[in-house]
Amino acid sequence: MSGVNEPEIIRRLLTAPGRWAVVGLSQNTARTAYSIARYLQRDLGKEIVPVHPRAEAAHGERGYATLAEVPGQIDVVDVFVRSALAGGMVDQAIAVGARAVWLQLGVVDRAAAERATDAGLDVVMDTCPAIEAPRLGL
Numbered sequence: 001m002s003g004v005n006e007p008e009i010i011r012r013l014l015t016a017p018g019r020w021a022v023v024g025l026s027q028n029t030a031r032t033a034y035s036i037a038r039y040l041q042r043d044l045g046k047e048i049v050p051v052h053p054r055a056e057a058a059h060g061e062r063g064y065a066t067l068a069e070v071p072g073q074i075d076v077v078d079v080f081v082r083s084a085l086a087g088g089m090v091d092q093a094i095a096v097g098a099r100a101v102w103l104q105l106g107v108v109d110r111a112a113a114e115r116a117t118d119a120g121l122d123v124v125m126d127t128c129p130a131i132e133a134p135r136l137g138l
Contacts (some may be wrong), residue, residue, distance in 0.1 A: 004117065013124065017082070025052055032080065051065075
């Protein structure tokens with residue numbers, strides 16, 4: 001699929017300053033979203049915004065129940081939900097004016113990725129910043 005997982009987009013998203021809404025991030029330390037959000041924040045210097053139905057704070061940041069409730073610009077919506085729910089999150093990312101969506105490892109929705117690219121968003125799918133950053137030497 002054209003425009004998805006392009007190395008220059010991945011590099012830019014990982015190196016440019018940015019505000020990442022992490023969908024599925026809660027205080028549950030056993031979940032991958034918890035450790036990857038910490039990696040984004042501590043190792044890559046990203047501002048993170050937890051988005052979870054319980055609106056839990058995580059890593060010292062206030063949580064929100066939905067993307068629509070997050071004030072201000074969102075650069076990247078990082079999606080940690082199963083593939084069946086990913087399309088709805090991508091549609092919300094488009095609606096709130098996010099600049100990119102990153103569907104985590106194992107999360108694949110080609111139709112949603114196409115909607116996002118058609119709307120002008122950068123799209124990364126089925127991979128993880130903690131895999132891509134070291135691969136790119138970041």
